[in-house]
Amino acid sequence: MxxxxxxxxxxxxxxxxxxxxxxxxxxxxxxxxxxxxxxxxxxxxxxxxxxxxxxxxxxxxxxxxxxxxxxxxxxxxxxxxxxxxxxxxxxxxxxxxxxxxxxxxxxxxxxxxxxxxxxxxxxxxxxxxxxxxxxxNESFQPDIETSVRDIIEKTEQALYGLAEKEQFGKGFERFGASLAKAIDMASAAYQRDGHLSGISCGLSDMDEKMGGLQKSDLIILAARPAMGKSALASNIAYHVAKAYKSEYQPDGSQKVLDGGVVAFFSLEMSTEQLATRIISEQAGIPSEDIRRGKITEDQFQRLVDISRELQALPLYLDDTGGLSIAQVAARARRLKRQRGLGLVVVDYLQLLAGSAKKAAEGRVQEVTEITVGLKALAKELNVPIIALSQLSRQVENREDKRPQLADLRESGSIEQDADVVLFIYREDYYLQRLEPHVGTPEHQDWQEKMDRAHGKAEVIIGKQRHGPTGTIELQFEGKFTRFSNLAREDHLPERFG
Structure with a gap:
């Protein structure tokens, strides 16, 4: 028939x-x-x-x-x-x-x-x-408000949506399907070293407090200048890229076992400066000495050896200045499509640009568009995004200079859209500027405070949607731009003799 x-x-x-x-x-x-x-x-x-x-x-x-x-x-x-x-x-x-x-x-x-x-x-x-x-049609009928770049970015987003058809924009999902994903996450956390549900940032105390870097989270890392926010971000990016492991599945797809491919948008530093920081941290040679050539032959050989080890690192740097949130999104989508993606870092948020329309409405509206866009991108790509942020100067006017949520510039949108807000605070930075005259009783008190604070940094969790707030103490070595776990007295081996 x-x-x-x-x-x-x-x-x-x-x-x-x-x-x-x-x-x-x-x-x-x-x-x-x-x-x-x-x-x-x-x-x-x-x-x-x-x-x-x-x-x-x-x-x-x-x-x-x-x-x-x-x-x-x-x-x-x-x-x-x-x-x-x-x-x-x-x-x-x-x-x-x-x-x-x-x-x-x-x-x-x-x-x-x-x-x-x-x-x-x-x-x-x-x-x-x-x-x-x-x-x-859009190219044949030019619109004053729509630039060629807008058309390209819109087209790229649509193409990415087609390529990632089962990952984003799929509408409602039955609770049973979501429940299965939650159980899979718990199972992976149970089997993974450290029992983390997210990607390890390489600092055990932070991992314990946050459960690792969670997929689809927007993490704001904020501090006043010279606190080390770029250093902490580069330390985390390096660790995630170094830990990257994956295996091919029977269907030809690639399953990430640990770590992840990292996209680092460095809007303030050049890629060369960022690479120098990472090499300094790994080789244990002050970055200032590397830049000025004040190194021995042995140190230079160590730099060469370290650089060879880092060649294959899945860490991708972009130092294009003045990027818009739409351009960041387009480049991150492209990297995920071509190489995979596990983490995005933006250094720093205030250097991003929004659309011309929002910029005309004022900086607050523009920053709101940027933070909303970053959160949407984190969900779309299903990866954590760490966005660095400057703090307002009002911190400097207080006696206790530990940052608070209210210190975030344009804090309304940043605080609202972020899943996690982290602050960096180093007491020794502020104490250095308050040194009394040598030989006075005040100087002796100051020196004792400096000894206690030297080389220590606090990471303050000001907000966390799915975990506790609190303070994490870390070791900070400024000459190597390196953060590490703090060796506390109660964790040191017993001394004999």
């Missing part, structure tokens, strides 16, 4: 009126397989939706059938008949008889997945054609 023809599928000679790619026979075969054996639906529903069918009637049949199957009911020409009694489009091609013919001409369940993939691929091609048409 031959199937009725829904429409002509031969493309006209005129290129401008070509019919978008479609395969009505594959759609009919798959629907027939599902109606004759409902188990066929299990093979395709994970990736195929009604919107992927080129024929609207087929989309409605697929949606009705899969809905019945999810409810534990039988989907067959008989049970679907009542759903389509008033469907004029189906009546035009045979009504209930068309449903019966679909089942009668069904492909075997073995071929269901193959037909489903073919339907999905053609749907993606139609979306690409639509996207290309939009680009052509």
């Amino acid at each position: 031959s199937m009725p023809s829904l429409r002509a599928v031969d493309a006209p000679a005129d290129e401008t009126s070509r019919i978008p790619p479609q395969n009505l026979e594959a759609e009919q075969a798959l629907l027939g397989a599902i109606l004759s054996n409902n188990e066929a639906a299990d093979r395709v529903t994970s990736f195929l939706g009604p919107e992927h069918f080129s024929e609207a009637v087929h989309a409605r049949i697929y949606e009705a059938a899969t809905t019945l199957i999810r409810m534990g009911k039988l989907a067959s020409p008989v049970t679907l008949k009542t759903h389509f009694e008033n469907d004029q489009s189906l009546k035009e091609i045979g009504g209930a008889v068309y449903l019966a013919r679909l089942a009668a001409n069904a492909t075997t369940i073995i071929n269901a997945d193959e037909y489903g993939r073919a339907i999905f691929e053609l749907a993606q091609r139609r979306k690409l054609i639509s996207l290309g048409t939009d680009v052509v």
Whole structure:
């Protein structure tokens, strides 16, 4: 029995009126397989939706059938008949008889997945054609408010959305599916060293307090100048990249076992300066000596050896100045698509630009757009984003100069959109500027305070959506721009003698 023809599928000679790619026979075969054996639906529903069918009637049949199957009911020409009694489009091609013919001409369940993939691929091609048409139309009709860069970034985002179809913008998700992901995360944390649910930042006390760097989190790292926020960010970025391990799965995908590929947007320092800091930290040679060439032959050889070890590090640096939030998003998407991505660092937030429209409305509105954009990007890419931020000068006017949430510049949007807010505070920095005259009793008290504070830094967790707030003490070696775990007295081995 031959199937009725829904429409002509031969493309006209005129290129401008070509019919978008479609395969009505594959759609009919798959629907027939599902109606004759409902188990066929299990093979395709994970990736195929009604919107992927080129024929609207087929989309409605697929949606009705899969809905019945999810409810534990039988989907067959008989049970679907009542759903389509008033469907004029189906009546035009045979009504209930068309449903019966679909089942009668069904492909075997073995071929269901193959037909489903073919339907999905053609749907993606139609979306690409639509996207290309939009680009052509927007390019032919210039809009004063829309620049070429806006069109490129919008197009790249749409392309990324197609490439990451199952990761972002997929609408509502059943609680059961979310629950399974939560259990998988708990299982991974249980099996991982340190029992972390997120990516280790390389500092055990911070990891313990935060559970690692969590996917889709926007983490604000804020401090006054010279506190070491760039140093801490580069230390974390290096550790995450160094710990990167992955393995290929049977389906050809890559599963990350530890660490991650890192994108570091350095809007303040050049990539050369950033690399010098990382080499200094790893080689134990002051970065100032490296820059001025004040190193011995042995130290130079150590630098060469260290640099060879770091060559393969999956750490990608971008020092382009004046980037917009849209450009950061576009470049991060591109890196994830090409290399994978586990962490994004932005140094620093106040150097990013928003859209021209928001900039015209004022800096507060522009920063709001930036923080909202960074949080959205963290969710879209499913990676943590660490954004560094300056603090307002009001910190300097207080006796206790430990930062607070109110000290964040344009604090409303930054505090609201961040999942975690971290502050860096080094008491020795402020004590150095208060040194009394040598030989006075005040100097002796000052020296005792300096001895206690020297080489120590506090990381204050001012906000954390899914964990406690509090203070973490770290060791800071300024000449190597290096943060490390603080060796506390209660953790030191027992002394003898």
